[in-house]
Amino acid sequence: MAEYVRGAPEVAVIRMCNPPLNTISDVMLRALSEEVNRANIDPTVKAVVICGANGKFSAGADIRGFSVGIEKNTLSLESVAALIEKSEKPFVAAIEDIAFGGGLELALGCHYRIANMKAQFGLPEVKIGLLPGGGGTQRLPRLIGIPTALDMITTGKYVPATEALKLGLLDEIVEENPFEAAIKLARRILGQPVGPRRLSLKQTPKLPNMEAFLHEALLKVKKQAPGCLSPEMCFRAVEASVYLPFAEGIRKEKELFLLLLTSDQAKALQYAFFAERISKKWMLPNGASWKTVSPQPIRKAAVIGLGTMGQGIVVSLVKAKIPVVALEKDKKHLEIARKAIKASLERETLRMQQKGKTLDIHKSKLLHFTLDFGALKDVDLVIEAVFEDMVLKKETFCKLSEICKPEAFLGTNTSCLDIDEIASITNRPQQVIGTHFFSPAHVMKLIEIIRGQHTSPTAIATIMNLAKMMDKCGIVVENCFGFVGNRLLSSYTEQTYFLLEEGSTPEEMDKILEEFGFKLGPFKVSDLAGLDVGWKSRIGQGLTGVNLPLGTPPRQRDGKRYSPLPDILCENRRYGQKTGKGWYLYDKPGGKIAKSDPWLHNFLQNYRKAHNMTTRTITQEEILERCLYSLVNEGFQILSEGIASCPEAIDTIYLNGYGWPRHKGGPMFYASEVGLPKILTKLQKYAEANPDIPKLQPSPFLQKLVTLGSPPLKNWPSLVSPQQSKL
Numbered sequence: 001m002a003e004y005v006r007g008a009p010e011v012a013v014i015r016m017c018n019p020p021l022n023t024i025s026d027v028m029l030r031a032l033s034e035e036v037n038r039a040n041i042d043p044t045v046k047a048v049v050i051c052g053a054n055g056k057f058s059a060g061a062d063i064r065g066f067s068v069g070i071e072k073n074t075l076s077l078e079s080v081a082a083l084i085e086k087s088e089k090p091f092v093a094a095i096e097d098i099a100f101g102g103g104l105e106l107a108l109g110c111h112y113r114i115a116n117m118k119a120q121f122g123l124p125e126v127k128i129g130l131l132p133g134g135g136g137t138q139r140l141p142r143l144i145g146i147p148t149a150l151d152m153i154t155t156g157k158y159v160p161a162t163e164a165l166k167l168g169l170l171d172e173i174v175e176e177n178p179f180e181a182a183i184k185l186a187r188r189i190l191g192q193p194v195g196p197r198r199l200s201l202k203q204t205p206k207l208p209n210m211e212a213f214l215h216e217a218l219l220k221v222k223k224q225a226p227g228c229l230s231p232e233m234c235f236r237a238v239e240a241s242v243y244l245p246f247a248e249g250i251r252k253e254k255e256l257f258l259l260l261l262t263s264d265q266a267k268a269l270q271y272a273f274f275a276e277r278i279s280k281k282w283m284l285p286n287g288a289s290w291k292t293v294s295p296q297p298i299r300k301a302a303v304i305g306l307g308t309m310g311q312g313i314v315v316s317l318v319k320a321k322i323p324v325v326a327l328e329k330d331k332k333h334l335e336i337a338r339k340a341i342k343a344s345l346e347r348e349t350l351r352m353q354q355k356g357k358t359l360d361i362h363k364s365k366l367l368h369f370t371l372d373f374g375a376l377k378d379v380d381l382v383i384e385a386v387f388e389d390m391v392l393k394k395e396t397f398c399k400l401s402e403i404c405k406p407e408a409f410l411g412t413n414t415s416c417l418d419i420d421e422i423a424s425i426t427n428r429p430q431q432v433i434g435t436h437f438f439s440p441a442h443v444m445k446l447i448e449i450i451r452g453q454h455t456s457p458t459a460i461a462t463i464m465n466l467a468k469m470m471d472k473c474g475i476v477v478e479n480c481f482g483f484v485g486n487r488l489l490s491s492y493t494e495q496t497y498f499l500l501e502e503g504s505t506p507e508e509m510d511k512i513l514e515e516f517g518f519k520l521g522p523f524k525v526s527d528l529a530g531l532d533v534g535w536k537s538r539i540g541q542g543l544t545g546v547n548l549p550l551g552t553p554p555r556q557r558d559g560k561r562y563s564p565l566p567d568i569l570c571e572n573r574r575y576g577q578k579t580g581k582g583w584y585l586y587d588k589p590g591g592k593i594a595k596s597d598p599w600l601h602n603f604l605q606n607y608r609k610a611h612n613m614t615t616r617t618i619t620q621e622e623i624l625e626r627c628l629y630s631l632v633n634e635g636f637q638i639l640s641e642g643i644a645s646c647p648e649a650i651d652t653i654y655l656n657g658y659g660w661p662r663h664k665g666g667p668m669f670y671a672s673e674v675g676l677p678k679i680l681t682k683l684q685k686y687a688e689a690n691p692d693i694p695k696l697q698p699s700p701f702l703q704k705l706v707t708l709g710s711p712p713l714k715n716w717p718s719l720v721s722p723q724q725s726k727l
């Protein structure tokens with residue numbers, strides 16, 4: 001775990017070795033403590049360098065260890081950092097690539113820190129529901145001051161080496177591996193007193209307006225992730241570094257750390273961390289997998305259709321430094337898109353500069369705008385983002401089939417249409433794949449990668465690799481109407497319309513679901529996204545509009561309950577923010593501040609009267625349960641059909657594309673925490689009261705899991721009938 005060697009006659013080297021990221025387990029801590037003691041008692045050692053094997057310093061404490069709890073008598077990370085700091089011999093941290101969490105806390109115990117140019121630093125514990133528990137909340141503010149330390153600790157953001165040097169977090173940076181430079185530094189400082197380098201002996205630098213600053217900072221922290229405990233606890237621990245002596249500050253840090261460690265939120269956030277990693281590891285029934293299939297390079301890509309979605313996809317590709325041909329159908333739309341993309345890239349350039357990265361869009365010549373399909377003949381990948389209409393999509397793919405080189409991959413950004421039907425029109429169905437981005441595409445992390453029945457493993461590997469290059473989260477799913485995310489979403493929104501009919505209001509439901517943790521409630525989301533999007537899709541499906549057979553009952557389709565409420569709003573040109581009115585009223589078209597609309601309440605009353613519905617008071621419990629349990633019920637159905645490979649994939653999709661509160665883990669994790677028997681019983685109750693809503697009928701897979709005694713979530717995939725499993 002920790003290697004002890006000589007770097008120079010008088011310099012000992014302690015190297016952390018725990019591949020791939022040198023995470024710090026109990027065993028590692030014990031080994032480190034032994035080697036520090038060995039160096040301390042060896043009279044021939046005058047200085048020590050601590051570094052990491054495998055080209056990394058350390059990603060911090062081993063998160064897996066937290067689920068088994070922390071034993072009272074285990075060695076604490078802070079005690080090892082303190083052992084290093086107290087040493088009379090200078091310790092130099094040679095930081096290569098990463099020093100996160102406990103890794104950075106160990107480095108803060110050292111007297112000097114040196115790193116390579118591409119190294120990154122951070123205390124990301126807040127993101128996994130914790131706070132830095134190895135002395136970081138007390139040493140970092142003493143070193144770099146309260147404002148920056150508080151920002152780093154409460155957000156978990158990483159800072160690059162150049163910024164860390166400016167902040168005083170580092171003493172030196174070097175181009176490449178900092179090991180040799182650390183040995184040189186260690187030899188240079190031999191004989192110098194280490195006392196002034198001990199952070200525990202320093203005071204946190206005072207600010208003239210400390211109290212006012214902390215007051216403002218706390219308000220900001222509370223807004224950052226409403227309902228999430230860890231940012232505020234991080235704040236409290238850092239605050240202690242201002243008012244308490246070091247040893248008391250450490251006690252406070254430990255007390256708050258232990259409080260968070262046992263919280264449900266920490267469990268959910270750590271689950272989310274691993275879920276994202278598990279669900280990237282795709283595998284097909286024929287054995288092809290992320291391990292065995294190599295991606296093809298994408299040297300040049302094209303995007304067809306430059307609406308909001310297409311524009312975001314272009315920006316994402318340019319950010320990944322992939323040359324893009326951006327194609328529109330006419331000059332007017334091309335010019336609108338050109339301006340919007342340029343503005344967006346300029347904003348991105350600024351944002352990246354603030355992060356210490358570069359994106360030179362002027363010199364890069366990464367973009368080519370065109371109306372000419374001929375410009376696509378040499379691209380390696382096309383992402384189609386034209387209007388959501390099967391006829392138009394097929395026309396586009398037919399053209400692409402003729403123009404693009406045979407080995408080019410053809411992706412479609414459809415949010416629900418049949419990938420196989422689109423692929424069937426091409427001369428290369430094995431190269432056709434769903435690439436479902438989420439709006440705004442240059443911001444949202446998720447890409448649902450949809451495998452059609454002929455999609456090749458190479459196409460999957462290539463798009464997964466592209467997602468990684470774009471710093472996005474690609475999840476492979478199977479082909480079905482709405483795929484995973486929108487299938488779950490439609491169960492949820494359907495309930496919100498039914499509850500509206502029965503007596504609730506958009507304001508009430510938005511408040512309840514925002515209190516649950518969604519950033520925006522369903523009606524605000526609908527106003528933001530535009531009600532017309534779903535309306536056009538429903539017209540396409542023949543659920544409303546001219547294709548609806550005469551005599552269809554207004555609140556029924558195929559014998560099932562249907563709510564025409566959103567259709568009626570669209571017929572009244574209430575598309576949401578873009579028209580200045582939807583479920584709410586806005587001061588102007590494009591306005592952002594939602595106000596309650598008396599027109600809507602009046603309309604709802606008349607609607608209920610017209611359909612002989614008695615308005616009833618609906619409890620918060622019923623609203624939450626019908627919305628969320630119908631959503632997870634669809635998740636069980638999706639698992640049983642093999643559309644998603646595992647519950648972690650569904651959760652990752654919902655966390656990264658649909659605003660599910662991260663501190664609640666994801667819908668399937670949430671279901672496992674609530675308890676499957678409770679969800680089943682409640683669904684049975686609501687289904688009985690609403691026999692015309694099939695989505696409330698418990699999924700047979702949920703029933704099976706309850707019969708089997710509610711096995712843990714990680715076992716669910718193995719309980720899906722083998723003939724159903726497609727992924």
Ligand SMILES: CCCCCCC[C@H](O)CC(=O)SCCNC(=O)CCNC(=O)[C@H](O)C(C)(C)COP(=O)([O-])OP(=O)([O-])OC[C@H]1O[C@@H](n2cnc3c(N)ncnc32)[C@H](O)[C@@H]1OP(=O)([O-])[O-]
Nearest residue numbers: 023059060061062063064077100101102124132133134277
């Ligand atoms: C009494 C009080 C005592 C308390 C002491 C507290 C000390 C401290 O304050 C707490 C911490 O440090 S908390 C920690 C604070 N640190 C963090 O939160 C950093 C968390 N890590 C990250 O953010 C990313 O991994 C990196 C950005 C480091 C690398 O990204 P990348 O290059 O895309 O690589 P990748 O795919 O992500 O990872 C590769 C493999 O490593 C795995 N793994 C990684 N880190 C792990 C960990 N800490 N642990 C376990 N495993 C970890 C990962 O699952 C994956 O495994 P797989 O089986 O192959 O799938």
